[in-house]
């Protein structure tokens with residue numbers, strides 16, 4: 433074959449390839465627009481009947497109890513205590529906590545399904561509920577019977593609310609360098625130091641605190657449960673945030689704060705391990721909240737494209753926007769698959785669980801942010817107005833790329849596990 437024929441052949445192949453890819457994008461687009469069975473809403477494909485049932489309960493709760501208030505909670509910075517207690521009546525206060533202490537005893541996959549659905553109604557509130565669930569699970573899993581019975585029932589009913597306290601002003605990504613000290617004095621620990629960025633801080637009742645009882649590094653860290661009202665426990669001012677405004681964020685300060693030694697979860701030195709075990713599930717939960725935001729944003733974008741007219745026709749007739757919508761739906765579905773795989777791995781305690789949880793958090797929070805941002809772009813100037821929900825989804829999920837371990841830290845965990853596995 434001469435050079436010209438060769439070039440011609442390659443160009444033909446390229447055209448066929450582009451034609452096929454474009455046809456696939458068009459196919460996805462028309463399915464989203466016209467066929468509800470293949471729309472991104474089919475988050476229930478492959479689920480058991482039971483899972484479909486509580487998914488529906490969560491979607492309904494999101495639509496009826498959360499979505500109508502989401503903008504107001506954001507703008508007035510309301511922590512919707514009563515709504516969360518209603519969610520707890522449905523079993524969402526201790527989804528993966530054991531039933532003996534008031535939990536629902538569901539799996540990590542079940543939990544992800546519920547958080548995705550709830551987030552379509554309000555990401556910020558659902559994200560707080562997810563942190564609360566993580567704390568309840570930590571006490572249930574690492575506490576003794578007395579601790580479990582004392583704290584878990586009130587947490588599962590959301591009569592009491594919990595906060596997770598790891599980050600400090602000087603230790604964020606390098607969490608094992610934390611400095612808050614807990615000195616044993618008789619039957620108490622005396623805490624001194626402060627925690628930064630604590631979700632729920634000041635408004636919650638139970639603080640699961642990682643503090644230093646021993647030497648430097650992870651092995652010197654223990655985990656104590658500190659109750660609101662303990663002398664020496666105080667809070668900083670409420671932080672002003674880009675999103676996540678339906679939950680307060682404050683510093684938590686300990687000044688000679690005496691906590692009964694009976695409030696220690698596990699053994700001395702086990703605290704960092706407990707904190708990381710909590711976060712594995714926390715990362716799936718936060719990724720699931722991002723899924724819910726992307727899920728809602730794809731629908732908002734679809735509705736807008738079908739209604740808004742420019743150049744004499746609806747935006748939905750524009751192929752560029754069709755392709756963009758197709759890509760958004762594809763990213764959403766790929767993200768959901770990864771979250772569900774990670775949730776299953778964690779449930780089964782598989783060797784790849786920690787990496788998969790980190791991969792899910794990294795991939796899903798990045799991709800779902802891009803999906804929501806693209807949905808905002810499709811709304812044009814309207815997307816930038818607070819009357820349109822899409823901007824709130826963008827603002828609320830931006831922080832998912834930062835907290836529960838930044839996405840750079842996720843890369844560190846994944847690569848470290850890859851490079852050290854035998």
Ligand SMILES: Cc1cc2nc3c(=O)[nH]c(=O)nc-3n(C[C@H](O)[C@H](O)[C@H](O)COP(=O)(O)OP(=O)(O)OC[C@H]3O[C@@H](n4cnc5c(N)ncnc54)[C@H](O)[C@@H]3O)c2cc1C
Pocket residue numbers: 563595596597598599603604605606628629630631632673676681831834835836837838839840841
């Ligand atoms: C709204 C909100 C709520 C939060 N809620 C809680 C909570 O309830 N409980 C809690 O304990 N914490 C909470 N956090 C804290 C959160 O987990 C930390 O902000 C996060 O872990 C990052 O720590 P940092 O802010 O100190 O950033 P830093 O650790 O200072 O990092 C700054 C930047 O540098 C990057 N970086 C750092 N080290 C490396 C490295 N080695 N390689 C590459 N990049 C690196 C980071 O990824 C980041 O992009 C919350 C934060 C926010 C914003």
